[in-house]
Amino acid sequence: MEMFSSQFGSNLAGLMFIWTIYRHYLPPKIHEAIEYFTSRYTHKLASFFSPYLDITFNEYSNRFNRNEAYDAIQSYLGEKSSTEAKSMNANYDEGAKSLLIKLGDNEEIMDDYSGVQVWWSFVKQHVEQPVISYYRNSNELRHYTLVFHAKHRKFILDKYLPYVFEEGEAITNRNKKRKLYTNGDDGEMWDNCIDFKHPARFGMLAMEEAKKQMILEDLQWFKGAKEYYAQIGKPWKRGYLLYGPPGTGKSTLVAAMANLLDYDIYDLELTAVKNNKQLRRLLIETTCKSIILIEDIDCSLDLTGQRAEKKEGDEEKADEKDPLKNKHAGEKEAKDKKKKGSDVTLSGLLNFIDGIWSACGEERIIVFTTNHVDKLDPALIRPGRMDLHIELSYCRYEAFKMLAKNYLRLESHPLFETIGNLLEEIDVTPADVAENIMPRSLKTTTAEDCLKKLFVYLEKSKKEKKLKAEQELMLEGGEKLASGEISG
Incomplete structure (x- = not known):
């Protein structure tokens, strides 16, 4: 016994000596290499013998898009967290006068579905380099992790996860609040957002009953036309042109449309968009089930073909008669463009409405309003871009x-x-x-x-x-x- 104790003491002293050398004399880079190697292969060894698997759901699927699976999981676990979790995050919803519960940071919760047990955890990691996306700039990475026994792999992938996504989406829709967004001065972000609480309803609109019913039926048809659009090979979107004198209820009609369909509104200020590239980015950032609104389209930018044609003709005449005058005109145009701060073109706007990029989402409505429909370029409002032209006229x-x-x-x-x-x-x-x-x-x-x-x-x-x-x-x-x- 004494021999064993002395041998143990000797071995322990040797280990302490090696640890001291490791801590105080080896360079930091060797420390990092040893720790990385140990952590990596220890984890691999544990994973090899462990009967459990895990799936990670990151907050963002890429730089542009938020991960819809992440949002569905967050909604699904929110209801369970309120009764089962020990650590929770809560926000107060003033409109609903209730608390919105989420799983707490680095907290774990167990779930049971058809007798199969799984474990969910919410992980928040701090990183040195900011994570840059078009939604936020942050030094945090967030994700949900699902852990389950390997023998249930097929059941989890085929049944449990589809159930979680479906339930999460249903919960989100039940708790959803309509939002009103507008793009900021830099043109790139939908950085201004408020709850949309406009009370307008179709039953309140001051217009002819036949016209109101026509619009109502068209919107209801569009909402249920997903399979039809897929069948004809077109993106699931629709364009509405609202025109008429000021004060005839164009904005009120848009609000009633949003309330009827339960859509968010993206109020796009074209003059704040610097170029066509930024316009595409804004389109990418809009969600499905939304109305993209451009009010007073005839006043937003100089986008009409007639005006462009007139300018080109004037320039040619100036070239022939007075080159110096044309030079001054060119300088003035450059200054005006700089002052305007936007290089969005008619071609860029047309591609925004129904080009390749317009198919990046679905169930969207694009609405133009104008007081002077005759000023708009015909290419901008042709069928296929603005599918329904609605005149809102004087009060009868x-x-x-x-x-x-x-x-x-x-x-x-x-x-x-x-x-x-x-x-x-x-x-x-x-x-x-x-x-x-x-x-x-x-x-x-x-x-x-x-x-x-x-x-x-x-x-x-x-x-x-x-x-x-x-x-x-x-x-x-x-x-x-x-x-x-x-x-x-």
């Missing part, structure tokens, strides 16, 4: 009745017919009508007061229209008299 009797129902809770009134006749004679927008029938005080202003106010406004507009027509007629007569077309 049918639209007025919807506004009266929404604002005043009135289905009928003796003044309705008189107001309807006036609306057929003059052009006023739904926004004008809404402004005049909105009660200034819910306690003291009656519905009849509001209708009378609208009647006075319409009568005044009718007189102004008549006076303007008389003035134009007199002016026209004066011009003809001056030119000798008619005698005094």
